[in-house]
Amino acid sequence: MEIVPSVRLKLNPDSNLQDIPHLDIGGPLCDLRVRGTEQQEGIACHRHVVSSQIGYFRLLFASGMKESRQEDIWLRNIPNDNLQALINYAYGLEIIIDNDNVQSLLDAAIFLDVPAVADACWAFVESQLNETNCLMVYCLAECDTRTRPRLEKKAKAMVFRHFSEISQGQDFLELDKDKLSQILRSDLLSVEHEDEVYRAVVRWTDHDPGSRKLEVPDLLKHIRYLFLSPSILPVFLGLSNAVTPKRDEHDAEKANSLSDLPKSLAESIFGSTCRPRRSYGFDNVTVCVGGKNRGYRLDCVDCFNPLTSSWSKMSSLPDTVNGIGMAVMEDDTLLVCGGFNVVQDGISLVTKRALRYDFSTNNWNDIPELQTARGTPCAAAIGGRVYVVGGCGSHNAQWTDYVPMQTVECYDPMTNCWTYVAPLPIPLDNFAMVAYDDRLYTFGGYNADGVLDAVLCYDPSLDKWTELAKLPTARHWCSASVGSSGLIYVIGGVSGAMPDMDTESLSCVEAYDPVANQWHKKDDMHIPRYNAGIACLNDKIYVLGGVSQQYGSAIEMYDEATGTWAIYDSQLPSAREAFGCAVIGIPKG
Structure with missing residues (x-):
């Protein structure tokens, strides 16, 4: 190696x-x-x-x-x-x-x-780091507890992406069983067909059959045998019966009957072996939820696939809403909450409503409301829970003013309820937030002190917020995304007071290294904008819509490898700002 x-x-x-x-x-x-x-x-x-x-x-x-x-x-x-x-x-x-x-x-x-x-x-x-040494780096990173988390994650992502080639190499044959199991059980493993996974297990076992035969049962349970080809399935079941006597003669019949069940039902009965891997069961898309277009709130949910430069639609929200908090959970479930959804006496009111999207029914379903109504909060999922942070509320029931909030709420899907956790050190509104390495990071924002350069980090294991190196450019209404390198990109926004159509938007881009706690200046975007959507997909960062001197529908793409921006050919179906934006996997077809 x-x-x-x-x-x-x-x-x-x-x-x-x-x-x-x-x-x-x-x-x-x-x-x-x-x-x-x-x-x-x-x-x-x-x-x-x-x-x-x-x-x-x-x-x-x-x-x-x-x-x-x-x-x-x-x-x-x-x-x-x-x-x-x-x-x-x-x-x-x-x-x-x-x-x-x-x-x-x-x-x-x-x-x-x-x-x-x-x-x-x-x-x-x-x-x-490249596809020829990423497996070695992924394994090597475990020997140093101080190593940068982003390197291990970057190497692991590359292993998943290039599994077909990597499984043919010598390094693959030297893997221990536990590390191989970590790789095989991932939904993100990129293969054209599950047969590739089975053949990789056989190749690994044949490299040292004397000592590895006993390891086979633990590896076979990670194979999604519902998706094996008809020519491979009997061989798989034969091998499985040989090393795992608990399997009975009806396994083949059971496997065939599973194909007639809805995938969601099959998974609930038989577990993850009945769930397709994302590479052959899903398309990774950027989803844009709700928002506002020239003062009109939206309920539409649009999906952008950069591989085909095409747009598709998901089921619309029950109500028009902008300024929502949106998080993607581990199973690609979308959760949206808060935001502005009605106008009363000329005042936009914020909501406590929370919704969860069900892929199996293509519907948005209500979950328990937030404990506090809030507009423009930020939301992110870590550790299987969703955290909703800050935003704006009001001092009075008439909603004659908006005030930045400090409170933070946590939704646990196991208990189906919201609880308060440690509040922000300062009130925050109109800020950006990402989840990275099981922590939350907030950037910029606005409160009674004006436009902020604050960077805060929340560790849920300690229920504690800490201050980090400040933003080089104080801003609010900015957007942030974690790049494939592990750097966190903060883009656009407004450096002055509350934005309007005459406000000059920012085009500057700054990247934060969460390991070194340092900032790096990057090339500016071509189009200055605030309130834009942002997402990292296929190793590229996409910035969508937002507001500059006018409402925009343009998309820009940043290539981390070259450090350059380019205007993307496709555009949003319509101009949009203050919308939820994230990457999810949606079933193909």
């Missing part, structure tokens, strides 16, 4: 101890000798230098064990060249990370606890 050759990466620590007299590697004042795997004469160095930069030595020398007093230390599992590189780093010398040493140097940096070198190795690996 090796990384594809590429340019070399150089790393220089801030300090350079070589400038201090008599404080260099092998110098006259060295009080330690470290030997690597090859048992050569070792590297003469200074205890206080290596312990200041290498965690392993720092803990060893402070432990009080007899090894802590030794002048000669032998690290049998660290190759000499990697040990030399890490000691060079401790002294402020330049080290080189390239395709030949990155994996072994990463292993050494993790073992000896040198975070800066490990991070540089991970960055190099990420820069070289």
Whole structure:
């Protein structure tokens, strides 16, 4: 397993101890000798230098064990060249990370606890990630608990997308059973037909049949046997009966009868093996829900498929509404709540209503109402629950004013009820929010202090909000989406007071790195806009509609690989703003 050759990466620590007299590697004042795997004469160095930069030595020398007093230390599992590189780093010398040493140097940096070198190795690996090494990277990422979550997710997504090719390679044959099970059970596994999954399991087993035969039962349960071809199904059932005696002679008849059941009923009875994988059962589309067009509220639900540049319709909402909160749950269920849905005495009223879309009936069904009526909230799903954050309410029953809100509500589908969780640190309205790595991130917004540059993060495991690095450009009415790279893109919006048709919209784009807590400037959009829809689909970021000097129906597409924007050929069926926008999988046909 090796990384594809590429340019070399150089790393220089801030300090350079070589400038201090008599404080260099092998110098006259060295009080330690470290030997690597090859048992050569070792590297003469200074205890206080290596312990200041290498965690392993720092803990060893402070432990009080007899090894802590030794002048000669032998690290049998660290190759000499990697040990030399890490000691060079401790002294402020330049080290080189390239395709030949990155994996072994990463292993050494993790073992000896040198975070800066490990991070540089991970960055190099990420820069070289492709379909030939993504499986190795996906497995390798588990060895370092500090590794960037976005790299593991990016590698896993690439494994799912290129499974057909990857399952033919040598790395696939070296997978352990648990990791293979993680891959096989995913709905996101991209295959043209379930037969490919079965053949991959057989190939993996045949690589070492003596020890892997006992693992087969656990792997077969991840195969969606309802979707196996007629030529493969009897072979699958025969193998399954051979290794799992519990199966009876009626399995084939049962499997055939399942094909006559509605998919939703079959799944409820027999579990996920009766659910099609999204690659052959679903199309990934961007769905646009409700919104407003030139002052008129909408109830339409439109789906955009960028592969065909086509639009289709889902069942309309029960009422016209704009400024909703919308979340996509793990099973691609859509949940919408809040928003503005009626006008009374010239005032737009907000609602507590919450709806859930049922794919099996193509209908919107009511679920329990929010505890607090709110307009323009943000909503997102994490951990199987939906969180609805902020928005605007009123100080009085007549709704003569709008005030930003701090409250946050959580919907649990298991209990079918809403509960309050930790409130926002500050009231927020007209902000953007995404879910990433089991946390919520909010960007910008508006309250009594004006337009905000605040960035907040909510951790549901702690029920706590924290402040992060501020937005470089304060804004509200902006949009945000997580790119395939793991960066969070914040686009457009308004930097002034409340927007109107004469307000100048923003075209600026800024990307937030949630791991480094840093911001990066990106190329501006071609069309400045606020209140736009945004979604990441097929490794591209799409920005739809919104308002500039006029209501817009244009779509722009951002390519993370090239860092460029392009006006997309297709447009929204009609101009639209303040609508729900997300990516879902819808059944083909």
